[in-house]
Ligand SMILES: [Fe+2]
């Protein structure tokens with residue numbers, strides 16, 4: 001008997017989508033949820049903010065671009081896209097090399113958590129807001145992120161694990177960020193998300209023999225959603241020039257450095273995954289940073305100098321320090337603690353060294369709107 005159940009990809013409303021996720025949670029594994037619950041510097045977090053301040057934004061200064069973007073999102077170009085179809089090849093989870101399987105599952109869980117983190121934040125803004133423009137935008141973005149998280153969870157279920165998203169919503173710790181930090185962090189994570197998905201997609205387009213899982217075929221349309229979300233945050237920031245000038249530029253530099261460094265360290269924890277994709281993680285990082293920097297020139301007056309002679313070697317040292325922290329933790333005891341502590345200090349120093357590399361400055365264009373070109 002074939003029982004037709006609704007699919008998250010068909011749902012156009014975030015609440016229904018989450019209700020469906022909840023119904024499926026019975027199959028979800030403790031393991032995946034435990035991983036998603038972790039709150040370290042390197043794992044995706046959940047955020048909360050001053051929603052009233054966010055709600056007070058007046059988008060009139062960017063009205064024309066705003067309306068065009070909202071119309072694009074309302075048209076829902078990816079409705080029905082996030083669903084397995086005949087392009088979804090059979091995945092041989094049993095036959096997958098154990099190291100790769102472990103890293104790939106870790107990648108999926110972390111991506112699912114990150115997508116869902118966007119969903120809960122946007123959904124909460126939609127729930128609390130009274131400003132029609134803001135509520136509409138956040139509703140549309142929450143819809144997209146619920147689909148993305150749901151689709152990754154569908155892929156995880158085939159491997160016998162999945163994240164219990166309902167449990168996460170209730171139990172995962174929320175980090176408070178004031179709205180301007182939400183703009184910087186979320187804008188960057190949307191744009192770097194676009195750059196990451198499109199770089200993998202284009203690489204596998206040229207080297208299909210490395211496409212070891214069908215989910216990568218979905219990345220092209222997927223990154224279109226992330227691109228639009230990034231555009232929305234660029235417009236929100238454009239409404240208030242103070243957000244991208246003066247002392248705030250130091251904060252922008254801080255978030256750029258933190259987001260790039262976190263990505264570098266996190267990706268370098270997954271050597272088997274990148275080997276299977278046929279991707280050198282250093283090349284990948286550099287390629288994603290280059291694209292992200294070019295995109296963020298639409299709104300940020302600085303970009304990081306990723307060609308600076310200190311940039312790459314410091315990232316490598318940061319990665320080694322991170323390995324040292326993990327080793328110290330697993331060794332345990334006093335010597336383990338000391339090792340972990342010494343490497344934390346080393347990692348902090350690396351961060352300072354990255355942060356103090358002089359940034360590239362440039363003029364920000366009058367209009368922020370961009371089209372995806374990669
Ligand atoms: Fe997403």
Ligand SMILES: [Fe+2]
Pocket residue numbers: 118145190193225226229
């Ligand atoms: Fe997004």
